[in-house]
Amino acid sequence: MSQTDFDPKDFRRALSQFPTGVTVITTLDADGKPVGVTASSFNSVSMEPTLVLWSIDKGAHSLAAFEKAEHFAVNILGSDQVATSNNFASRGEDKFANAAYSAGLGGAPVLDDYAAQFECKTWAVYEGGDHLILVGEVINYRYNDVVEPLVFARGRYAISAQHPEMINTASPCDNASQENDFVSDYLLYLVRNLYQELSASLYPKLQNECDVNPEEWRVLSRMLSCPTFKISDLTDLVMQPEVALRQTADWMVEKGLVEYQSNEVIKITSKGTEIATQLRDIAIAEEAKLLSQLPADQAGQLKDNLKTLIEKLG
Numbered sequence: 001m002s003q004t005d006f007d008p009k010d011f012r013r014a015l016s017q018f019p020t021g022v023t024v025i026t027t028l029d030a031d032g033k034p035v036g037v038t039a040s041s042f043n044s045v046s047m048e049p050t051l052v053l054w055s056i057d058k059g060a061h062s063l064a065a066f067e068k069a070e071h072f073a074v075n076i077l078g079s080d081q082v083a084t085s086n087n088f089a090s091r092g093e094d095k096f097a098n099a100a101y102s103a104g105l106g107g108a109p110v111l112d113d114y115a116a117q118f119e120c121k122t123w124a125v126y127e128g129g130d131h132l133i134l135v136g137e138v139i140n141y142r143y144n145d146v147v148e149p150l151v152f153a154r155g156r157y158a159i160s161a162q163h164p165e166m167i168n169t170a171s172p173c174d175n176a177s178q179e180n181d182f183v184s185d186y187l188l189y190l191v192r193n194l195y196q197e198l199s200a201s202l203y204p205k206l207q208n209e210c211d212v213n214p215e216e217w218r219v220l221s222r223m224l225s226c227p228t229f230k231i232s233d234l235t236d237l238v239m240q241p242e243v244a245l246r247q248t249a250d251w252m253v254e255k256g257l258v259e260y261q262s263n264e265v266i267k268i269t270s271k272g273t274e275i276a277t278q279l280r281d282i283a284i285a286e287e288a289k290l291l292s293q294l295p296a297d298q299a300g301q302l303k304d305n306l307k308t309l310i311e312k313l314g
Ligand SMILES: Cc1cc2nc3c(=O)[nH]c(=O)nc-3n(C[C@H](O)[C@H](O)[C@H](O)COP(=O)(O)O)c2cc1C
Pocket: 022, 036, 037, 038, 039, 040, 041, 042, 054, 055, 056, 057, 059, 060, 061, 062, 063, 085, 088, 089, 090, 091, 092, 152, 241, 243
């Protein structure tokens, strides 16, 4: 019995402030069929012996397979593996149908693509409330340094980026010539800096003016032009996996911003439309403030050029 009466949604939201990576953990079931789940509860435990852990929901279909498995493999996903994460987070029967993999230690599937991989022998299984905690001894591991790891924070996928405070715009070298200063002239660096500056000034305004967080703002901004959305169609647009998006939608229903038309479809309410319009005006004003630093024709040109590049990259 719990000593507390926390609101489970609110407690989950508090926990989601801690960013994690995303893994797909795999094994073979009693019939030798591959099973796999998306899990963010992975963590390192010990260097001697080399131990890692993760926890599995007792309600998961694959619980029995993992509880009895002698081996499992932890596939740490890269930032281009959102679809893989969503696939293994589903309750689909054959999650491996579209996955490229081979048999690793004890037959546990190792994915062809990964940021890192740990092949484990089950070391201990502990009770953990509504989860089981699985500890594995790492027997083999490998990693891909060039692959950026996928990040999960506040219920949405993210990529790890250098913190702006770590980026020193002033050159440490007095005699650095302008044309040799590669970083401060590099497009990726410029776009990322701009994104961070803009969102750092916009997000607190959304919260203060309308009590809307960035996840809710992403949903509202999409619904301004399309008032009804199937949750599964919205996941990619707002960078949330379906389980997390459903939580965001539940919060938005509580706030009266959207309503469920069915289990699969949400519709923006008149209150939601009013707030989304107000927030859009705030976002446009923030953008205009920034762009007013450029001559009018160049501001438009900048956006057109960025759109062209995004289209060309496809
Ligand atoms: C980013 C992310 C992290 C997750 N982390 C865990 C986890 O650590 N443990 C867990 O049991 N389920 C986790 N899940 C949910 C499972 O992937 C999901 O319930 C899946 O359907 C379980 O598959 P199964 O029912 O076929 O076993 C996570 C889902 C996502 C999207």
